[in-house]
Amino acid sequence: MKKLFIAISLTLSFGQKLEPIDVAIQDLETIIQTASRADQRVIVEDFTGLL
Amino acid sequence: MLDAYPETLVAIEWHNSGFTPSNSDFDIPEYSSRASMYGVGGIPQTQWNGVQETVGGYANGNWQAFIGTFTALYNSMVGEETPYEISINGYAGSEVSYDVTISMDSDMSNSNQKVDIFVVEDNIWSYWTGASQYHNARNVARDWLSTEDLAISSADESETFSGTFDMDEDWNADSVKIIAIVQNYASKQVYQVTAVNINDMNPDIDDDGILNGEDNCIDIYNPGQEDYDNDLIGDVCDPCDNLVYILGNINGDTDDTGAPVINIMDVLSLVDYLISNESYECQDPILNINGDEFVNVVDVIALVQSILGGNS
Numbered sequence: 001m002k003k004l005f006i007a008i009s010l011t012l013s014f015g016q017k018l019e020p021i022d023v024a025i026q027d028l029e030t031i032i033q034t035a036s037r038a039d040q041r042v043i044v045e046d047f048t049g050l051l
Numbered sequence: 052m053l054d055a056y057p058e059t060l061v062a063i064e065w066h067n068s069g070f071t072p073s074n075s076d077f078d079i080p081e082y083s084s085r086a087s088m089y090g091v092g093g094i095p096q097t098q099w100n101g102v103q104e105t106v107g108g109y110a111n112g113n114w115q116a117f118i119g120t121f122t123a124l125y126n127s128m129v130g131e132e133t134p135y136e137i138s139i140n141g142y143a144g145s146e147v148s149y150d151v152t153i154s155m156d157s158d159m160s161n162s163n164q165k166v167d168i169f170v171v172e173d174n175i176w177s178y179w180t181g182a183s184q185y186h187n188a189r190n191v192a193r194d195w196l197s198t199e200d201l202a203i204s205s206a207d208e209s210e211t212f213s214g215t216f217d218m219d220e221d222w223n224a225d226s227v228k229i230i231a232i233v234q235n236y237a238s239k240q241v242y243q244v245t246a247v248n249i250n251d252m253n254p255d256i257d258d259d260g261i262l263n264g265e266d267n268c269i270d271i272y273n274p275g276q277e278d279y280d281n282d283l284i285g286d287v288c289d290p291c292d293n294l295v296y297i298l299g300n301i302n303g304d305t306d307d308t309g310a311p312v313i314n315i316m317d318v319l320s321l322v323d324y325l326i327s328n329e330s331y332e333c334q335d336p337i338l339n340i341n342g343d344e345f346v347n348v349v350d351v352i353a354l355v356q357s358i359l360g361g362n363s
Contacts, residue, residue, distance in 0.1 A: 038156055040131040043061045043232060043244040044121070045098040047091045049070020050077060051180045 052121060053189055059129050061230055061246045063171055064191045067094050072180065076221065077188070081195035089239065099124045101239040134159045134206070135233045137245035140263055142254035143224065146215050148264045149252065151231045153201060153243075154209035163237040164201040166212055170194040171246075173226040190230075190246075193222065201233060213264065225250060271309055291333040298337050299354055313358060321351050 053062055065085055068078035089098050095114075097105045103124050108117060134157040141149035151168055171190040179186045196216055203210045212231075218224060230246045254262050259274040261267075267276050268285030278285055279292045286294045287309035296303050300311040301320035324330050324338060325348065340350040340357070 038133050038136040038243065039059075040100075040128060040133045040242070041059045041061060041244050042056075042100055042125050042128045043063070043230075043241055044125075045063050045065060045085070045089075045101075047065045047067065047082075047086055047089075047094050047096040047098070049067040049094050049181070050072055050075055050177065051070040 052118070052125065056125065056129070060125060061244045062190045063169060063230060064188055066191065070094060070181075075177070077175075077177070077191055079192055079194065081192065085192075085195065097121070100128050100244075101234055101241040103128075133242050135243035137231050137233065137243055139229050139231055139245055139247040139252060140254070140256055140269075141229075141249070141252040142262055142264065143227075143249040143252060144218075146217055147227075147229075147249050148213070148215045148262075149229055149249075150211050150213045150263050150269065151229070152209055152211045153203065153231075153233060155203055155206055157206045159204060159242075161201050161204040163235050164242075165234055165236050166197075166199045166201050167232050167234055168196040168198075168212065168214070169230045169232075170196060170216060171228050171230055172222050173228060174223075175226070190228065193219070193227070196229075211269070273309075293336075296333040296337050299340060299357060301334060301337065301354075303333060315358065318351060318354055318358070321354055325351070 053060055064077075065082050066075075066077035066079075067082060067086070071078040089096070089101070089104065091098075093107070095107065105117065105120060105124075114121070134155045136154050136156065138152045138154075139149060140152075141147060149168070151166065153166060170193045172193050173190050175188040175191055176185060177188050178184075194216060196214060197212065199212050201210065218227070225248075227249050228246050229249060229252075230244065232244045233242045234240065235242065255266070256263055256270050257266070257268070257272045259266070259272040261274065261276060263269050266285075267273070267278055267283055268288035271285070271287045273285050273287045276285060277287070278289070279294060280289070282289065282292075284292075286292050290296055290303050295305055295309070295311050297311050297313075299313040299317060301317040301324070304312050304316065306312055320334075321338065321340075324334070325346070330338065338346045338350065340353040343349070
């Protein structure tokens with residue numbers, strides 16, 4: 001039981017320590033992807049006539 | 052507004068035959084299909100990126116009162132993230148050849164995604180009977196060249212749509228433009244648009260002396276047009292000619308000159324293959340690094356040793 005408690009504690013501890021790193025990597029990935037994305041230009045189609 | 056936002060706003064004037072004088076060539080048959088696509092019942096109607104419209108309200112071309120509405124619509128759309136970029140190149144003569152290349156920098160489904168290519172003529176000084184005045188018509192639709200399915204759906208992919216059209220003798224070549232859009236035919240959303248004057252198109256993107264339409268590798272300099280496997284794809288951009296996918300270059304990457312690059316990323320690609328057992332066409336002949344019967348972890352070790360300068 002004591003070993004199980006230690007195992008669970010270690011898992012949770014390391015899980016909490018790793019989480020900020022994962023988030024940071026995801027943020028970095030998002031920043032890089034966003035920086036390289038194209039910007040939308042706009043098209044207006046004007047249905048009209050001369051008369 | 053076109054003059055205010057020349058880089059980011061593109062317009063097409065579609066002229067209704069019922070409101071076009073008999074001596075004018077402004078109306079074209081394609082008006083009907085484009086108008087029915089948006090359910091245009093009368094004129095004037097503007098359609099912004101395919102999904103926002105204004106109906107009526109500026110009779111006889113007196114759109115100035117709508118400048119606030121139009122500017123707000125433009126501002127709500129411009130600069131939004133889109134996965135698509137469009138480049139248009141080609142060669143302009145009595146016949147115009149064009150290459151419209153769509154490239155993606157992030158993933159998006161290709162379901163219902165299509166590429167429309169139009170020809171317009173800009174700056175036509177013309178008399179508008181309804182307004183009793185002369186008016187500078189901008190980007191009058193002259194032809195709807197094609198509508199093609201977009202096949203690509205992932206980042207770093209690109210696809211080129213090529214074609215030709217004849218210049219009408221009445222068109223002013225200095226004012227003729229090609230406009231290309233990526234549009235979803237289910238939602239009508241336009242995801243990107245680009246316009247280029249035909250005189251501004253680059254006829255030889257890689258400056259190797261071979262015009263784009265005849266170049267077997269449009270964007271990499273290869274004046275000799277070498278094609279080892281005679282598949283009409285130049286060696287410098289053909290991944291499956293045993294020049295790029297040589298033994299060890301598992302991921303098929305190249306440097307700026309088109310030369311294969313073998314590094315740690317190839318080791319990772321080989322490991323990926325061993326885990327997934329999935330390869331693509333060009334990889335099959337080059338996975339077995341040590342040349343034995345199997346592709347396995349020993350090949351990974353052999354590749355690592357090769358990269359590090361080992362002998363075996």
